[in-house]
Structure formats: structure tokens, C-alpha cells
Amino acid sequence: MTNPTYYEALKWASLCIEEHKLEVESGQWLLLERLGWSTTDLLMNYQTKMPKNEWQQYQIDIQQFCDGMPAQYIVGHAYFFGMQLKVTEATLIPRPETEELVEWMLETLPANEKLIIADIGTGSGAIAIALKQQRPNWQIFASDISKEAITVAEKNAQAQQVDVTFLIGDLTEPIHELKVDVIVSNPPYIAENERDVMDKSVIEHEPQVALFAAENGLILYRRMIEEVARFTQKPRDIFFEIGYQQENAVIKLLTNAFENAELIEGKKDSFDNQRMIHAKL
Known part of the structure; x- marks a missing residue:
């Protein structure tokens, strides 16, 4: 033709x-x-x-x-919370359920307080940038173990004209000396035995390090919770995105680490899957 x-x-x-x-x-x-x-x-x-x-x-x-290449990687961008964000094969493509996590945080946390937020495993920077855009008075730190992902996230923050501090490092290591009010994380949480039921395009093109985790997908939650429990100054809130079968396991990890927590609750997404957890310490 x-x-x-x-x-x-x-x-x-x-x-x-x-x-x-x-x-x-x-x-x-x-x-x-x-x-x-x-x-x-x-x-x-x-x-x-x-x-x-x-x-x-x-x-x-x-x-x-x-x-098999995802359409967002072909054109080099995806949409999240009304923003067009650059994505590459060094970052996950932002998902709608993560938008719901951001919405929950905005509904739950006091809008007028000058909170310090840490987004751990920021990837494309979607959560951090959306929070800063909606709450300019909040100070946002965003970290990732991948230098390539941080490079993408920095470009996205610049394009959206928001001030986010990006850090490179493993889990809470870059922020453990900061006095952080809120930690949010959407870490790798897919168990290796779920690989066979996943979309081929995801397996072949999205970064494996951002998808899969050991211990049935729970290792990074366990490590983060253990690390936060050792903080001299602990955050007052923790928000996690989780796999749809992980609610009980992650709540148990949080309950064991923070026996005096004021509140530990789960929330379903719009598809009625349990995909989010909030702990008020």
C-alpha cells in the first residue's frame, strides 16, 4: 500500500x-x-x-x-494523573491502580501541613510528581536503585515543572537519616511463580527488577518494614501498593513490626481487588 x-x-x-x-x-x-x-x-x-x-x-x-512491545514504549510516553510522562524500558509503565493510591493519599493526609514525603522505588517518578503537583507545599523525596530510572524521573519532573529531590539507592538507604512524615512505595511485588500468567509484552519489555520479588513477592515489603522499624525518627504514615493476594501477609509484617500502630488498613481498587495498604504509626 x-x-x-x-x-x-x-x-x-x-x-x-x-x-x-x-x-x-x-x-x-x-x-x-x-x-x-x-x-x-x-x-x-x-x-x-x-x-x-x-x-x-x-x-x-x-x-x-x-x-509485543507495549504501545507506551513505542511512543515513549504514558499518561498518569492527567500528566504525560516519559517512559523507557528502564521504567515500568504507570498503572491506573497506582493513580488510586495517589488519590487515597491525597484524601487521607492533611493538605495544609508541610509534610515530607518519601517515594521509594519511584521508577518514572509518577507518584512523587503527582503528589507534588497536587500538593505544592509538600516536600517530596523520590528514590530508586536504578540510575536509568532516576534519569527518566528527573526529566519528567522538569517537564511538569515540579521540584522533587531524587536520590539513588536501595530501599530506605537514601532517606534513613531524613525526618520523613510519610513513606509511599509501589515496589516489585510479583512472585516468580506468577510469571506464566502474565502478559508476554510485560515479561519481555518491562524491567524485570521492577516486577519480580522473592519470598512470594514479599521480600521488599519485609525489608522496608524492618528498616523503617529501626529508624530513630519513624514516619507517621506508610502507604503501599500491593499485589491482589498480599494484603494479609503485608498487614502481618506491619503489625509485627509496629505493635502500637494506631491503624493498619487495606483498600480495594476500582476493580474490587485489594491493592493498597495504609499504616498510621
């Missing part, structure tokens, strides 16, 4: 994607994101011939998608 119309290109893409049993809607999403178009723009240009360079790029994008 030589220089098809946008409509013909979309029809071609849909057939290719359907053959690979993938989400057909992704063909339109990829086109709109590449062009910076709205759905209205597309409708107005349905019968317009695509420029040669756009058609060539679109064919490459669709082939990569059919080969």
Missing part, C-alpha cells in the same frame, strides 16, 4: 493487530499519539493521504506493537 489515507492506514493496522490477537484500539491510539491529534482531528482527515514519512513510521510502530 502506497501512501494510504488515514482511514485506510487504520484499517490496515486493525487487521494486523487482530491477526496477533491484540487490542485493536491500540492502532488508533498509536496514530493519535504520534501525530499529537485528537479523535476529531482524525475524523476530519480520514480521507486525507498520509505523508510518506508518517506512513513509514506508522508501519514500524504497528510492527513493533504486533511483535
Whole structure:
């Protein structure tokens, strides 16, 4: 096909994607994101011939998608809490359930206090940047063991024009000497035995170090909780995103470490899965 119309290109893409049993809607999403178009723009240009360079790029994008690469990595960005964030294969693609964790924090924590928040395992910086954008008076620290991820997160903070302090290090090591009011973390929590039921594109393209964890996915929760329990000045709140089968195990870890905790509660996401925990120490 030589220089098809946008409509013909979309029809071609849909057939290719359907053959690979993938989400057909992704063909339109990829086109709109590449062009910076709205759905209205597309409708107005349905019968317009695509420029040669756009058609060539679109064919490459669709082939990569059919080969299993997530659409967000193809275009180099994802959306989170109303923001467009840069993502690479050094960072996880932000998920909707993590947006719900941010919403829970905003609802739970006092908006007018000048809180000091630490986001551990920040990845693309999604949680930290969203919190700072919504609560400019909060001081936000964000850490990750991956230098490559921190580089992406710093670029995202700059693009969103928010002031977040980024640190490199393992779990609580970069923040253990700070007086932190709140710790939030969405760590790797997938057990190795769940690998077989996961989407192939996730396994092949998203960073393994940000996905999988030993001890049935619990090792990083256990380590963080043990480390925080040794802090001279402990935070007053901890928020975790968790796997949908991990609530009881993580609550037990928190209860054992903080016997005098005022509150330890779980929360379900919009799909009725238990995906978040809050501990008020």
C-alpha cells in the first residue's frame, strides 16, 4: 500500500493487530499519539493521504506493537494523573491502580501541613510528581536503585515543572537519616511463580527488577518494614501498593513490626481487588 489515507492506514493496522490477537484500539491510539491529534482531528482527515514519512513510521510502530512491545514504549510516553510522562524500558509503565493510591493519599493526609514525603522505588517518578503537583507545599523525596530510572524521573519532573529531590539507592538507604512524615512505595511485588500468567509484552519489555520479588513477592515489603522499624525518627504514615493476594501477609509484617500502630488498613481498587495498604504509626 502506497501512501494510504488515514482511514485506510487504520484499517490496515486493525487487521494486523487482530491477526496477533491484540487490542485493536491500540492502532488508533498509536496514530493519535504520534501525530499529537485528537479523535476529531482524525475524523476530519480520514480521507486525507498520509505523508510518506508518517506512513513509514506508522508501519514500524504497528510492527513493533504486533511483535509485543507495549504501545507506551513505542511512543515513549504514558499518561498518569492527567500528566504525560516519559517512559523507557528502564521504567515500568504507570498503572491506573497506582493513580488510586495517589488519590487515597491525597484524601487521607492533611493538605495544609508541610509534610515530607518519601517515594521509594519511584521508577518514572509518577507518584512523587503527582503528589507534588497536587500538593505544592509538600516536600517530596523520590528514590530508586536504578540510575536509568532516576534519569527518566528527573526529566519528567522538569517537564511538569515540579521540584522533587531524587536520590539513588536501595530501599530506605537514601532517606534513613531524613525526618520523613510519610513513606509511599509501589515496589516489585510479583512472585516468580506468577510469571506464566502474565502478559508476554510485560515479561519481555518491562524491567524485570521492577516486577519480580522473592519470598512470594514479599521480600521488599519485609525489608522496608524492618528498616523503617529501626529508624530513630519513624514516619507517621506508610502507604503501599500491593499485589491482589498480599494484603494479609503485608498487614502481618506491619503489625509485627509496629505493635502500637494506631491503624493498619487495606483498600480495594476500582476493580474490587485489594491493592493498597495504609499504616498510621
